[in-house]
Amino acid sequence: MELQFMESLLRIEAEAKYFFGATDRSYEQTLMDELLKIIEEAESLFGPRDRSYELLPPRISECGCAHPYVYPFRKIRIYLTPHSKTRHIASYHLAHEAVHVLGPTRSWTTVLEEGLATHFSHAYMKRVYGLQFDAPNRWYRAAMLAVSPLLAKNEFVIKELRARQPHLSKIDETLLVEVAGIELEQARILCADFESSWLVPSNWNEYATQGSQLFVEGFRSIWDEWKSR
Ligand SMILES: [Zn+2]
Structure with missing residues (x-):
């Protein structure tokens, strides 16, 4: 429970950093482009993503583990760890989380x-x-x-x-x-x-x-x- 509370604070912090321009937005866009390609591949193997959920660009955070978070109005964002500033680590997490967002719960x-x-x-x-x-x-x-x-x-x-x-x-x-x-x-x-x-x-x-x-x-x-x- 404490861990969940901490993770939610870290998500808010990541959103605040983005809002105040302290985020590398072009990197996040690059990650979003890759995520969309990954999802396409996952869909061809595992069936379609539930497109009633809008997929927001991934966000680098201080969270301990990468995870998707479902927001109200069926929006979903993948939060990545600080290690994901390294591209291939981000890709690894994105490929894992892509499976979770196929049919998010x-x-x-x-x-x-x-x-x-x-x-x-x-x-x-x-x-x-x-x-x-x-x-x-x-x-x-x-x-x-x-x-x-x-x-x-x-x-x-x-x-x-x-x-x-x-x-x-x-x-x-x-x-x-x-x-x-x-x-x-x-x-x-x-x-x-x-x-x-x-x-x-x-x-x-x-x-x-x-x-x-x-x-x-x-x-x-x-x-x-x-x-x-
Ligand atoms: Zn997982």
């Missing part, structure tokens, strides 16, 4: 949505900049590992899922099983709340004991690490 995100955003941003950086990025932390890495097999099996699976449910984090187990043809247990992992699922060990133990090796490697090591903290 104010609710929590699932392992599926975060894994897809991480997978997409990594692929984008490799293709466009020739750079291999590490996931921001082990949780993002695990989410990415969970999503990768789905995409390897069917590159357009997300597009097919979003044709039925445009909000990534509202895609439920039943739809995943039906459209992606995966096991219910895999679907449960993917539909778990990204942040709080790490705090529910029974999911991981249950899943691990079933012996499915498809995703479990990444998750197991994370759970072991988490346990020993």
